Amino acid sequence: MSVGAPKLAVRVAEVVQVNALVKRFRFVRRDGGPLPVFSGGAHVVVEMDDQGTRRMNPYSLMSDPADTSGYEISVRRDDAGRGGSLYLHNHVAPGMEMVLSMPVNLFPVDARARKHLMIAGGIGITPFLSQIAALTRLRGRFELHYSARSRDLAAYADDLLARHGDAVRLYLDDQGQVIDLDALLRGQPLGTHLYVCGPKGMIAWVRGRAGALGWPAAAVHSEEFLSPPVGSPFQVRLAASGRTITVAPAQSLLEAIEAAGVAAPYLCRGGACGECETGVLGCDGTILHNDHWLTDDQKAANTRIMPCVSRFAGATLILDR
Amino acid sequence: MSLDFNDETFRGDFTFRNSARAIARFPFPFPEDGYMYSVNMEPHLPGKPGSVFEHMFDVDEHYVAEMRDRALVLAEDPLRCQSLPHMTLAGWDLLELIMDAKARDYPQWFSLTKEGNRWHWVNRPLQIEQSFTFLDDTTLPCGPMEYITRQTQGDFTLQDQRDDNLWIEAGMVTTQADWSLDFDIGMSFHEWHAPVPLAHEMRVFDRALKFLLNLQLGAPVRRFNWTMTVDPLLDTSPENYPRWGPTKTTMTPETIGHRQHLRVELQTLHRLPRSNAIVFPIRCYLIKFEELVTVPKWARRLHRVVRDIPDELATYKGFIRNKPLMLDYLSRYDDGLPTSPGIWPD
Amino acid sequence: MSAGFSRSIPSRPVYGVLEPRPGTAHLMVADGEGAAALTRMIAQAPDAAGMLSQSHILYLPGPNGTDLTADLRSLGAAQFHRSPSFAACLPRLQKVLADAHMGVQIYLAGSEGLIGQALREVMQAGLPWQAAQTEHRGSTVRRVQCVHCKGITEDVRTDPFVCSHCGLNLFVRDHYSRRIAAFQGVNIDAEDPGQVPPPVERFA
Numbered sequence: 001m002s003v004g005a006p007k008l009a010v011r012v013a014e015v016v017q018v019n020a021l022v023k024r025f026r027f028v029r030r031d032g033g034p035l036p037v038f039s040g041g042a043h044v045v046v047e048m049d050d051q052g053t054r055r056m057n058p059y060s061l062m063s064d065p066a067d068t069s070g071y072e073i074s075v076r077r078d079d080a081g082r083g084g085s086l087y088l089h090n091h092v093a094p095g096m097e098m099v100l101s102m103p104v105n106l107f108p109v110d111a112r113a114r115k116h117l118m119i120a121g122g123i124g125i126t127p128f129l130s131q132i133a134a135l136t137r138l139r140g141r142f143e144l145h146y147s148a149r150s151r152d153l154a155a156y157a158d159d160l161l162a163r164h165g166d167a168v169r170l171y172l173d174d175q176g177q178v179i180d181l182d183a184l185l186r187g188q189p190l191g192t193h194l195y196v197c198g199p200k201g202m203i204a205w206v207r208g209r210a211g212a213l214g215w216p217a218a219a220v221h222s223e224e225f226l227s228p229p230v231g232s233p234f235q236v237r238l239a240a241s242g243r244t245i246t247v248a249p250a251q252s253l254l255e256a257i258e259a260a261g262v263a264a265p266y267l268c269r270g271g272a273c274g275e276c277e278t279g280v281l282g283c284d285g286t287i288l289h290n291d292h293w294l295t296d297d298q299k300a301a302n303t304r305i306m307p308c309v310s311r312f313a314g315a316t317l318i319l320d321r
Numbered sequence: 322m323s324l325d326f327n328d329e330t331f332r333g334d335f336t337f338r339n340s341a342r343a344i345a346r347f348p349f350p351f352p353e354d355g356y357m358y359s360v361n362m363e364p365h366l367p368g369k370p371g372s373v374f375e376h377m378f379d380v381d382e383h384y385v386a387e388m389r390d391r392a393l394v395l396a397e398d399p400l401r402c403q404s405l406p407h408m409t410l411a412g413w414d415l416l417e418l419i420m421d422a423k424a425r426d427y428p429q430w431f432s433l434t435k436e437g438n439r440w441h442w443v444n445r446p447l448q449i450e451q452s453f454t455f456l457d458d459t460t461l462p463c464g465p466m467e468y469i470t471r472q473t474q475g476d477f478t479l480q481d482q483r484d485d486n487l488w489i490e491a492g493m494v495t496t497q498a499d500w501s502l503d504f505d506i507g508m509s510f511h512e513w514h515a516p517v518p519l520a521h522e523m524r525v526f527d528r529a530l531k532f533l534l535n536l537q538l539g540a541p542v543r544r545f546n547w548t549m550t551v552d553p554l555l556d557t558s559p560e561n562y563p564r565w566g567p568t569k570t571t572m573t574p575e576t577i578g579h580r581q582h583l584r585v586e587l588q589t590l591h592r593l594p595r596s597n598a599i600v601f602p603i604r605c606y607l608i609k610f611e612e613l614v615t616v617p618k619w620a621r622r623l624h625r626v627v628r629d630i631p632d633e634l635a636t637y638k639g640f641i642r643n644k645p646l647m648l649d650y651l652s653r654y655d656d657g658l659p660t661s662p663g664i665w666p667d
Numbered sequence: 668m669s670a671g672f673s674r675s676i677p678s679r680p681v682y683g684v685l686e687p688r689p690g691t692a693h694l695m696v697a698d699g700e701g702a703a704a705l706t707r708m709i710a711q712a713p714d715a716a717g718m719l720s721q722s723h724i725l726y727l728p729g730p731n732g733t734d735l736t737a738d739l740r741s742l743g744a745a746q747f748h749r750s751p752s753f754a755a756c757l758p759r760l761q762k763v764l765a766d767a768h769m770g771v772q773i774y775l776a777g778s779e780g781l782i783g784q785a786l787r788e789v790m791q792a793g794l795p796w797q798a799a800q801t802e803h804r805g806s807t808v809r810r811v812q813c814v815h816c817k818g819i820t821e822d823v824r825t826d827p828f829v830c831s832h833c834g835l836n837l838f839v840r841d842h843y844s845r846r847i848a849a850f851q852g853v854n855i856d857a858e859d860p861g862q863v864p865p866p867v868e869r870f871a
Binding site for chain 3: 400506516559562
Binding site: 185190191192194 | 688690692764765767768770771793794795797798
């Protein structure tokens with residue numbers, strides 16, 4: 001169960017093929033009312049019923065937070081993934097009814113910042129779109145550096161460049177254009193905050209250079225939605241409910257617990273917010289921690305697990321659920 | 322002054338009193354015959370009709386008089402209302418939350434019409450009419466948080482969420498139980514709560530913070546806090562402590578029924594949409610001992626709570642000095658019979 | 668060395684031990700015995716000469732008169748300045764922070780008053796306060812704000828003490844505000860006027 005917030009009953013209003021890999025979906029409320037205003041960088045959890053498999057995946061809201069007539073997300077098709085993006089790309093069409101969580105923000109801008117320096121890679125552009133819309137309305141100062149494989153795959157680049165001109169710079173891999181990160185990081189006035197969203201490697205690179213160049217951790221922000229990885233099936237004993245379940249290869253531990261009808265709290269479903277943290281009562285094997293929440297010590301101790309993204313390999317895993 | 326609202330004072334001649342209706346709906350905070358700290362949060366869903374839980378922001382017979390007292394406190398000490406510059410957006414979120422709620426729940430007293438960003442607000446009890454542009458603070462006489470909280474009962478703090486923590490960075494604090502907004506503004510969650518004894522050892526604040534960091538839009542929560550106050554004085558601030566501190570020493574067995582008040586804070590917590598901040602309204606309700614004991618269950622229970630409370634807590638809550646006098650008074654109403662669970666009168 | 672403040676409430680500041688950190692510039696502010704913390708820290712730097720070539724040191728004598736100017740000046744930092752007081756140093760500190768870029772490392776050492784007031788300027792300039800390193804050395808005298816009149820009494824040595832602005836007798840709490848850079852003082856004899864415990868020398 002989510003922590004008590006109401007859900008949003010929506011209908012798909014529009015599906016747009018943005019480029020070869022990305023589709024944009026627009027949702028409106030089924031009862032025609034306004035959707036809640038949200039803060040730039042927020043995401044919603046989209047519930048999907050993929051032929052019996054219940055998925056709940058987080059996607060950043062890319063639409064203008066002040067536009068309460070609809071929410072928009074952009075989804076990059078991942079052929080090697082668990083199927084959430086494939087389901088959306090192949091099966092979701094205008095008119096379909098779906099359910100969204102209320103917006104949750106794990107990637108807000110820092111309201112005190114004198115300047116917001118944004119670095120986006122690929123589909124990581126999406127949270128910045130809603131942040132830029134909000135900042136523009138408040139006349140906040142921002143600068144976006146957007147890296148993409150090619151002009152065709154640089155979703156929304158045309159619109160960003162047209163609207164924000166000098167505040168946006170585009171770097172295309174197929175033209176050998178690379179962000180001069182060190183130069184960028186050296187020249188920022190005190191009070192700048194740095195935000196990065198994109199592939200794991202890009203985030204690690206930006207964080208690493210920022211640290212080496214003396215940026216304080218409190219001024220560096222990133223968001224990376226961990227998709228629950230695909231893996232080998234494994235069995236789990238749920239001690240509190242007296243059940244034993246099997247987690248399928250393309251099913252997360254959290255999804256398997258839910259499929260068994262056992263209540264488990266969750267929020268972001270992406271390994272970042274801590275809400276689904278579960279006690280491990282017995283572990284004979286290896287917990288594959290894939291989250292950003294537990295500390296290294298906690299991961300080594302194997303007494304806690306984040307079922308939304310983590311898996312297990314071995315003989316026995318007993319959880320306090 | 323209409324029939325709906327009392328003409329009363331919270332200073333000087335202290336004419337504050339509760340009607341029979343106000344006594345019956347008083348938010349008695351003790352569900353059992355003892356008290357210890359807990360996180361004790363529950364969803365702030367619409368509750369029992371007629372009770373203080375029915376609406377998101379409760380408006381009662383003390384509304385007009387409380388707002389008048391607030392204005393006096395602010396005239397004397399403007400530092401009771403402060404907003405660090407980056408919290409203005411959160412102030413707008415709060416203004417929207419309160420105006421929408423009051424216009425919906427009390428249409429006889431408040432109305433709000435919107436044409437895009439042009440809003441028109443009417444507050445009949447305070448005789449205020451204001452047209453303004455939402456998000457443009459040049460169109461209001463003062464900042465949005467100050468504007469709306471001058472018209473809403475209770476104290477308010479706005480907390481920015483960042484670095485896995487909450488930071489108290491704006492507030493309207495004129496009815497507080499002895500803490501200074503001016504001193505505390507800018508502090509983190511644990512720092513602001515630092516002076517509370519015992520609770521830190523019990524990790525109450527660790528659990529509360531973890532819960533609040535994941536507080537969602539559309540899912541507010543509520544809890545109670547309580548203390549004791551001599552005379553129906555709303556402004557028991559540290560700033561004015563040299564003025565109200567001495568009144569504790571003037572209590573007698575003859576005056577305690579009239580002058581000793583149970584002070585209950587109904588605290589709610591709401592996630593705000595544009596700023597992602599959390600607003601923490603702290604709504605103060607006062608009841609005299611002589612009013613409270615007209616409800617037999619509450620009389621018995623309050624006696625037992627005061628009798629058994631650890632001295633450290635009674636000291637922190639500021640009533641250790643008068644605890645013996647309180648017990649003398651309350652024990653007369655405690656016949657030792659069992660009390661029913663829960664807060665409502667029998 | 669540091670007084671090693673005993674465990675107190677969560678709002679009581681906790682100081683660390685300075686260590687050299689990678690950065691594009693190094694700003695150091697110290698008073699009194701804090702000079703020794705700077706010297707020790709620089710000596711540990713993998714490239715002390717390189718670090719000093721990017722360092723700006725601001726130094727004042729401590730509240731108890733300790734003045735280690737000669738030691739610090741001799742380190743050979745790119746910029747070194749001795750001010751007679753924090754108030755005199757303030758315009759310079761504000762200018763240096765206004766011109767600084769992200770990547771500057773901040774090191775504050777010495778009395779709590781110096782650290783707190785310098786940290787406040789760092790925050791005002793837009794850096795998160797966690798970015799600055801702090802190390803306490805020397806005097807433990809406190810800046811205390813009277814919660815009643817809002818006046819700050821400097822170099823408080825006793826508890827209770829008399830507010831230097833309004834004359835109330837105040838006891839010294841460990842509750843501390845980074846924004847005001849002071850501890851909180853509260854009227855001690857409000858409920859029993861005149862009954863003031865004898866002042867105890869708590870801070871030196």
